[in-house]
Amino acid sequence: MIYILNNCIEYDSETGEIIQLGSNSEVAKLTPILNRIFRVLVENNNMIIPREELLKKVWDEHGLTASINTLNQYISALRKLLYQHLEIDNAILNIPKKGVILSSELIITQRNTELVRHSEEKGDTEKLDGRDKLPLIELNTHNQVAVSSVIAKPRVCYTLKRNFSLKIILGFSVILTLASMYNLFFGALSFDKVNTYLVSTIGSCPVYSFNSNFDDKNNSKDIDKHVKEFNLQCNNSAIFYYYSNHSNAQVEKQTLLTKCEDNKICISTRINW
Structure with missing residues (x-):
């Protein structure tokens, strides 16, 4: 599944690739463990994920073992990566005695490739000033899926501090x-x-x-x-x-x-x- 974060970066949850939209920067690719952590957080956006559940999904189900301390180190690395791309100081929040959750500053949309392909086959893709309207799936605050047609306008994105x-x-x-x-x-x-x-x-x-x-x-x-x-x-x-x-x-x-x-x-x- 492909997600768009803050209309700025594209994240492929299958391959772990992160691409800066609208730039020629190289593709950053998460290691398998980092990708599994981030995928669980993104798929459960606006929900608190207990650390024990992350340990189970990321390590136990893959025949691996890890401690809470190891998990915290990986989460810290993800925070740093998201800051590099989005300039969000604390993209992954710690909820005492409960777990972790993605910050509300992260606006996540899900690219629906099936809708895009169907629209192209029917020739229904609209244009406004020469710009396509691309079907996206928006993840709202209740973690429900709502389909909307969003104008593919020029992306407003934080400028990276580092090249x-x-x-x-x-x-x-x-x-x-x-x-x-x-x-x-x-x-x-x-x-x-x-x-x-x-x-x-x-x-x-x-x-x-x-x-x-x-x-x-x-x-x-x-x-x-x-x-x-x-x-x-x-x-x-x-x-x-x-x-x-x-x-x-x-x-x-x-x-x-x-x-x-x-x-x-x-x-x-x-x-x-």
């Missing part, structure tokens, strides 16, 4: 240098969008990986090792990017953690063994 593509390029300056040299001598290049996966947090700062097969246990230890050895701290709304070559058995093992701040300065730390 993820730029930070990725700055964090991996060697790749940028080689690409620039190639472009200088062999013509313009076109780059595919880079998928990033939210895998952890350092304080309130998110940690992204470029590999969907993230090993939560081992890689989390590597991230903690970087934090301790290099005294890394979360400040200035920093974002971290993590890379490891654990899957390659033929080379010397190494991990790389890059920290990028608002001033577009990135610092990389590397551990070899």
Whole structure:
């Protein structure tokens, strides 16, 4: 199912992909655990979800185990992600002794692909000033579904404070240098969008990986090792990017953690063994 959040981002609950509408930003993809948490919250919008129910749906039903503390860390990571895209300070609210609930600042609509396809087949899609009216499903405050035809007008969306593509390029300056040299001598290049996966947090700062097969246990230890050895701290709304070559058995093992701040300065730390 595809949801539109605040008329600003598109969330695919099946794949975990989050796309910034009306921009050329790369696709962010949630890890399976983060996606299951977010999907339960979105599907039960405006309802309080007990933490025990989240543990059951996200971990127990998939043959996994986790603690309340682990769940809280993942929820914190989701809050940070939603702030990055929507500038909502506390998108997931804690209700003492009851559970968690999505903030009322999140306006969620559900794209009804069946209605869109049916309208296209009948040729009933109306236009106003050259803009299509797209059938959407709106989730109201009583969590009921109401079908409405909404004009696809220009989206009003918060401006991102951080340009993820730029930070990725700055964090991996060697790749940028080689690409620039190639472009200088062999013509313009076109780059595919880079998928990033939210895998952890350092304080309130998110940690992204470029590999969907993230090993939560081992890689989390590597991230903690970087934090301790290099005294890394979360400040200035920093974002971290993590890379490891654990899957390659033929080379010397190494991990790389890059920290990028608002001033577009990135610092990389590397551990070899």
